[in-house]
Amino acid sequence: MAATIKDIKELTGLSLATISKYLNGGNLRPENRAKIEKAISELHYEVNEMARGLVTSRSKVIGVVVFDIANVFTCTLLKYLGENFRRAGYAPMICDSQNDPELETENVRFLLSKKVDGMIVIPAGQTAAFLQPARNAGIPLVLMDRSLKGSGIDCVKVNNTASSYQAVEKLYDYGHRRIAIIGSDLEITGKERLDGYLKLLEEKKISVPPQYIKLGHHSIEHGYKSMQELLKLEEPPTAVFMGNFEIILGAVMALNESPFECPSDVSLIGFDDLIISNLSNPRLTLVVQPLRELADSAAELLLKKLEKGESQDNGKNGFSGEESSAELPEGERILPARIVEGESIARV
Amino acid sequence: MAATIKDIKELTGLSLATISKYLNGGNLRPENRAKIEKAISELHYEVNEMARGLVTSRSKVIGVVVFDIANVFTCTLLKYLGENFRRAGYAPMICDSQNDPELETENVRFLLSKKVDGMIVIPAGQTAAFLQPARNAGIPLVLMDRSLKGSGIDCVKVNNTASSYQAVEKLYDYGHRRIAIIGSDLEITGKERLDGYLKLLEEKKISVPPQYIKLGHHSIEHGYKSMQELLKLEEPPTAVFMGNFEIILGAVMALNESPFECPSDVSLIGFDDLIISNLSNPRLTLVVQPLRELADSAAELLLKKLEKGESQDNGKNGFSGEESSAELPEGERILPARIVEGESIARV
DNA sequence: CTGTTAGCGCATTCAA
DNA sequence: TTGAATGCGCTAACAG
Numbered sequence: 001m002a003a004t005i006k007d008i009k010e011l012t013g014l015s016l017a018t019i020s021k022y023l024n025g026g027n028l029r030p031e032n033r034a035k036i037e038k039a040i041s042e043l044h045y046e047v048n049e050m051a052r053g054l055v056t057s058r059s060k061v062i063g064v065v066v067f068d069i070a071n072v073f074t075c076t077l078l079k080y081l082g083e084n085f086r087r088a089g090y091a092p093m094i095c096d097s098q099n100d101p102e103l104e105t106e107n108v109r110f111l112l113s114k115k116v117d118g119m120i121v122i123p124a125g126q127t128a129a130f131l132q133p134a135r136n137a138g139i140p141l142v143l144m145d146r147s148l149k150g151s152g153i154d155c156v157k158v159n160n161t162a163s164s165y166q167a168v169e170k171l172y173d174y175g176h177r178r179i180a181i182i183g184s185d186l187e188i189t190g191k192e193r194l195d196g197y198l199k200l201l202e203e204k205k206i207s208v209p210p211q212y213i214k215l216g217h218h219s220i221e222h223g224y225k226s227m228q229e230l231l232k233l234e235e236p237p238t239a240v241f242m243g244n245f246e247i248i249l250g251a252v253m254a255l256n257e258s259p260f261e262c263p264s265d266v267s268l269i270g271f272d273d274l275i276i277s278n279l280s281n282p283r284l285t286l287v288v289q290p291l292r293e294l295a296d297s298a299a300e301l302l303l304k305k306l307e308k309g310e311s312q313d314n315g316k317n318g319f320s321g322e323e324s325s326a327e328l329p330e331g332e333r334i335l336p337a338r339i340v341e342g343e344s345i346a347r348v
Numbered sequence: 349m350a351a352t353i354k355d356i357k358e359l360t361g362l363s364l365a366t367i368s369k370y371l372n373g374g375n376l377r378p379e380n381r382a383k384i385e386k387a388i389s390e391l392h393y394e395v396n397e398m399a400r401g402l403v404t405s406r407s408k409v410i411g412v413v414v415f416d417i418a419n420v421f422t423c424t425l426l427k428y429l430g431e432n433f434r435r436a437g438y439a440p441m442i443c444d445s446q447n448d449p450e451l452e453t454e455n456v457r458f459l460l461s462k463k464v465d466g467m468i469v470i471p472a473g474q475t476a477a478f479l480q481p482a483r484n485a486g487i488p489l490v491l492m493d494r495s496l497k498g499s500g501i502d503c504v505k506v507n508n509t510a511s512s513y514q515a516v517e518k519l520y521d522y523g524h525r526r527i528a529i530i531g532s533d534l535e536i537t538g539k540e541r542l543d544g545y546l547k548l549l550e551e552k553k554i555s556v557p558p559q560y561i562k563l564g565h566h567s568i569e570h571g572y573k574s575m576q577e578l579l580k581l582e583e584p585p586t587a588v589f590m591g592n593f594e595i596i597l598g599a600v601m602a603l604n605e606s607p608f609e610c611p612s613d614v615s616l617i618g619f620d621d622l623i624i625s626n627l628s629n630p631r632l633t634l635v636v637q638p639l640r641e642l643a644d645s646a647a648e649l650l651l652k653k654l655e656k657g658e659s660q661d662n663g664k665n666g667f668s669g670e671e672s673s674a675e676l677p678e679g680e681r682i683l684p685a686r687i688v689e690g691e692s693i694a695r696v
Numbered sequence: 697c698t699g700t701t702a703g704c705g706c707a708t709t710c711a712a
Numbered sequence: 713t714t715g716a717a718t719g720c721g722c723t724a725a726c727a728g
Contacts, residue, residue, distance in 0.1 A: 002485060004720090004721055004722085005721070005722070006721080014698080014699090015698065015699045015700075016699085016700090016721095016722080016723090017698065017699060017700075017701095017723085017724085018697085018698055018699075020722065020723055020724085021697090021698085021723095023722090023723095024723080026697090027697070028697065028698080029697065029698090032697090032698085044481065044484055046457060046460055046461045046481070047461050047721090047722085048402075048461065048463065048720090048721055048722070049461045049462050049463070050398050050401040050402045050407065050462070050463050050720090050721080050722090051402050051704090051720070051721035051722040051723090052721080052722055052723075053398040053704095053722090054396075054398045054399050054402055054703095054704050054705065054706090054720090054721080054722070054723095055703080055704050055721085055722050055723045055724080056704090056722085056723065056724095057704075059398065061462075068427075069423055069426055069427050069430065070420075070423050070424045070426070070427035071423070072418075072420060072423075074423070075417055075418050075419070075420075075422070075423035075426075076418045078417055078418070078423075078442075078444070079416075079417050079418035079444060079446075082417065082443075082444045083446070091441075091443070091458060091462075092442070093439075093441050093442075094426075094440070094441075094442045095430075095439070096426070096427060096430045098427075098431070109394065110439060112394055113394045113395055113396065113397045114397050114398075114409075114439075115396065115397070115398050133392065133394075136392060137350060220623075220626075248627075249623065249624075249626055249627060250626075252626070252627050253626040253627070256626075256629040256630075256631070275568075275597065276597075276624060276627060278597060278598075278600070278601040278604075279596075279597060279600050279601070279624060279627040279628045280604075280627045280628065280629070281604040281628070281629055282604075283604070352704095352705055352706085353705070353706070354705080362714080362715090363714065363715040363716075364705095364706080364707090364715085364716085365707085365708080365714065365715055365716080365717095366713085366714055366715075367706095368706065368707055368708080369707090369713090369714085371706090371707090372707075374713090375713070376713065376714080377713070377714090380713090380714085395705090395706085396704090396705055396706070398704090398705080398706095399704070399705030399706045399707090399720090400705075400706055400707075401706095401720095402704090402705080402706075402707095402719095402720050402721065402722090403705085403706050403707045403708080403719080403720055404706085404707070404720090405720075
């Protein structure tokens with residue numbers, strides 16, 4: 001089958017060690033170097049990473065576990081992560097959890113059996129138990145987008161609460177008082193964004209009817225249904241804050257099917273994503289997450305740990321099950337989102 | 349560090365062979381089975397796939413090379429592919445070529461060094477040379493979306509020409525005669541779709557000014573610029589066929605910024621993607637590719653080859669470089685796309 | 697700078 | 713059914 005260093009040895013008369021040294025960038029006599037290179041290209045030799053990994057116990061592979069791969073948000077991050085890892089000589093091994101905690105658990109196990117050197121995780125659930133095997137294995141871990149409260153695992157994310165506060169504040173500044181939210185209290189990011197909305201209402205001493213607060217999943221259906229219901233109210237909101245991309249999709253769809261117009265009848269601001277907003281007419285004003293920075297930062301953090309050989313397990317968490325302490329993760333990095341202006345907000 | 353079967357041996361007093369047999373589903377005495385299971389859970393033992401792979405020379409990993417991962421089309425396919433492979437006990441290892449043939453070549457090498465059992469490829473370029481190492485290695489290969497002419501490698505794709513023919517025919521049936529295209533002659537799928545457009549014009553004996561045929565890359569910029577130019581013509585088209593998702597994005601953006609309205613001023617039909625169309629107002633009429641079927645079919649094809657231990661290299665192609673013969677790939681599977689109705693086409 | 701040797705964790709002969 | 717021995721392809725001492 002495939003050529004091995006033994007074949008190179010036959011062809012060159014050199015020893016295995018010399019060839020290995022060549023492969024790993026050691027110094028050797030130019031003539032030998034040339035011989036080896038000739039043999040390699042003749043034999044179409046490729047390093048067998050399994051054998052190498054068995055010895056070094058490092059695979060140069062980084063596991064990436066995402067809650068849902070069929071998702072603009074996720075795959076943009078994957079793209080940037082991939083660029084970073086590549087540059088550092090690592091390759092990502094991507095696992096899709098399909099929003100299923102069981103699959104997520106299995107993914108972690110799987111990646112461990114593949115001896116990945118580290119892991120990036122965008123968790124599906126809200127508990128860190130599924131990561132315990134990885135912590136036991138002592139490999140570096142970095143979370144993205146969603147932190148796991150009290151787990152002590154580093155996380156890179158945006159400041160959801162502050163950003164959604166700003167978004168709603170923009171509606172407020174444009175004169176809106178009847179401000180609704182279509183969001184989520186089931187996803188952790190949704191909760192944080194809801195907090196921002198509520199905080200602004202509280203600070204500005206605005207009260208809204210409970211029907212203005214539509215909570216469910218971050219899903220197209222929820223967005224669609226909620227917008228329909230909002231527009232049917234006797235006193236519909238003049239502005240709606242939409243908590244994530246799927247919700248935006250559903251809500252805009254419902255609005256398009258209704259007699260209401262944006263922004264004359266109802267103003268909109270949404271959280272997540274950028275490209276897509278160009279499709280809607282008028283263009284949506286959005287809170288855009290710095291995806292590039294998120295990925296770069298997470299990759300850098302993980303690579304740094306990889307270099308230092310630092311383990312995620314700090315010794316305090318050697319047990320499995322629920323964490324009790326509410327210790328603040330030391331490495332939590334919170335990036336600011338920015339508002340990108342469209343024409344979906346009217347003055348009132 | 350991590351437990352090995354040696355540790356299990358110590359703990360149970362059984363031999364390595366017995367434990368190995370257990371791990372691989374062999375028959376053994378219930379009491380021994382119980383002992384081993386106890387030891388495994390105590391030690392948190394996980395099979396080291398690197399060591400196993402070194403012996404079996406099978407990794408249970410399937411390499412997936414995509415031309416661009418940050419792309420709704422791609423990542424939806426990835427999702428479905430992942431489900432299929434998972435079910436069959438394989439895990440996908442995804443590599444992003446970033447539309448760069450060099451990176452693509454490197455990706456193939458990389459995956460080979462990881463000893464993947466097979467590969468799914470959505471190629472960035474149009475020549476098959478970069479796959480030669482994989483063919484030499486004798487692993488099964490399946491292309492998706494874009495075939496490599498005369499390479500003899502199986503491919504699962506949609507019938508681009510026929511589908512775009514139908515799309516343009518729909519415009520024709522609605523009474524349109526001034527039909528423009530914003531498409532690509534640089535991507536293979538673009539070419540095929542262009543063919544469908546031209547074929548319909550020819551059959552219906554319609555002639556259009558050359559300015560109606562906008563060819564470039566499958567990019568947002570191309571779509572945006574082309575739509576602007578089309579609308580500026582003295583006699584603008586009454587209908588536009590948009591060749592892929594990025595082009596749709598750009599074109600709709602340009603249209604939204606213009607005084608023209610869809611469908612009263614200009615009718616639209618686009619190729620690719622589904623979800624997104626809901627954002628635009630009116631909803632776009634689209635040619636939708638059967639992503640689920642594409643992925644299922646490609647996965648099935650590859651898994652079948654994996655079972656049969658069939659190699660992609662049929663012996664006729666043992667050389668590298670350009671292929672000369674125009675042999676039809678035996679396993680080419682062409683699936684039909686379907687038109688999903690929106691409200692973006694007016695009668696004229 | 698180069699060669700010899702040992703062993704990574706596992707599956708797989710062959711004997712028992 | 714189980715056990716002992718061998719080797720997968722490579723790296724990492726160590727000695728030369």
